[in-house]
Amino acid sequence: xYRPTKEKGxxxxxxxxxxxxxxxxxxxxxxxxxxMTLTPEARKYLACDNEFSTFRKSITDWEAGEKxxxxxxxxxxxxxxxxxxxxxxxxxxxxxxxEIENTLEWWSKSDNxxxxxxxxxxxxxxxxxxxxxxxxxxxxxxxxCYILSWSNGSATWFVQYREExxxxxxxxxxxxxxxxxxxxxxxxxxxxxxxPLYSLSFEAKMRGEIEPxxxxxxxxxxxxxxxEEEKLREKLK
Numbered sequence: 001x002y003r004p005t006k007e008k009g010x011x012x013x014x015x016x017x018x019x020x021x022x023x024x025x026x027x028x029x030x031x032x033x034x035x036m037t038l039t040p041e042a043r044k045y046l047a048c049d050n051e052f053s054t055f056r057k058s059i060t061d062w063e064a065g066e067k068x069x070x071x072x073x074x075x076x077x078x079x080x081x082x083x084x085x086x087x088x089x090x091x092x093x094x095x096x097x098x099e100i101e102n103t104l105e106w107w108s109k110s111d112n113x114x115x116x117x118x119x120x121x122x123x124x125x126x127x128x129x130x131x132x133x134x135x136x137x138x139x140x141x142x143x144x145c146y147i148l149s150w151s152n153g154s155a156t157w158f159v160q161y162r163e164e165x166x167x168x169x170x171x172x173x174x175x176x177x178x179x180x181x182x183x184x185x186x187x188x189x190x191x192x193x194x195x196p197l198y199s200l201s202f203e204a205k206m207r208g209e210i211e212p213x214x215x216x217x218x219x220x221x222x223x224x225x226x227x228e229e230e231k232l233r234e235k236l237k
Contacts, residue, residue, distance in 0.1 A: 027082045027097060028059070034104050042107045045116055048190040050156070052103045058093040106187060116188050119180050123148070124193045126175045131196045133172045134230060140164050142179035149174050150195035152203040157189040172197060 035043065046052055086097045106112055147160040150173040159182060170176065173195055177185050198204055 022082045023079050024082050024085060024095075025079075031100065031104070034101070038104070038108055039113075042113050045113065045188070045191055046104070046107045049103055049107070049187050050190045051099060051187075053190060054094065055100055062093050103187075106183075112184070112187075115180070115184060116191075119177070119184060120188055120191055123175065123177060123188075127193050127195060130172060130175065133197070135169050135171055137167055137169055138176050139167050140176065140178060144181065145176060145178045146180075146182060146185060147174050148177050148185065148189065148192075150198065152198055152201040155194065155198065155203070155207075157192050159185045159189055 035046070038046065047056070082097065086095060088095060143163070143165070145164045146162075147164060147168065147170065148157045149160065149171075150157055152173075159177075161182075163182075164176070168176070199209070
């Protein structure tokens with residue numbers, strides 16, 4: 001898991017010394033109070049931060065299950081000290097308290113929010129152009145330079161760990177993110193627009209996000225265009 005560098009920020013105003021007296025319920029209340037101090041815009045982007053959105057979904061699932069569980073059992077679990085369950089799977093929740101608090105702190109910084117907005121705008125413009133199949137060369141002109149790859153299976157973007165230099169060959173589901181730190185890309189990946197070609201995919205059809213026949217015909221047309229472009233490039237060599 002990626003660990004951002006710790007810096008002083010809003011968390012320091014709320015973080016208390018973690019002792020055996022701090023229960024999971026206490027900690028959840030603290031996290032909620034910290035989140036509410038963020039600006040509405042920061043909370044909007046926080047909602048699609050992969051780390052925090054996964055945690056939020058886990059909490060939602062857990063709360064739904066809590067209503068069906070015996071009250072005494074739930075009360076006993078909630079009273080369990082946080083420092084004894086941190087870093088474990090707790091009632092279906094992947095709990096890493098430090099990472100969740102760091103995520104909130106990162107989005108509390110105005111400079112991070114401004115850079116995130118510009119990065120999302122610039123990367124979405126690139127994504128909108130990815131409407132054809134086939135390989136293409138691109139050149140890293142700024143550093144750091146990372147490849148973002150779209151996955152139809154999980155319907156999200158992933159940040160490649162290795163930094164690229166010079167000319168790179170990208171597939172239809174990849175874009176270059178240049179001049180942005182990896183931590184920022186990691187935070188905003190879930191906020192980016194889907195790859196246009198995703199709408200032609202088997203996964204999108206199976207999820208009922210597009211009419212199957214329409215998707216199949218569009219996929220055939222896109223593949224025909226790719227073949228014609230490749231033949232033209234061969235003639236021009």
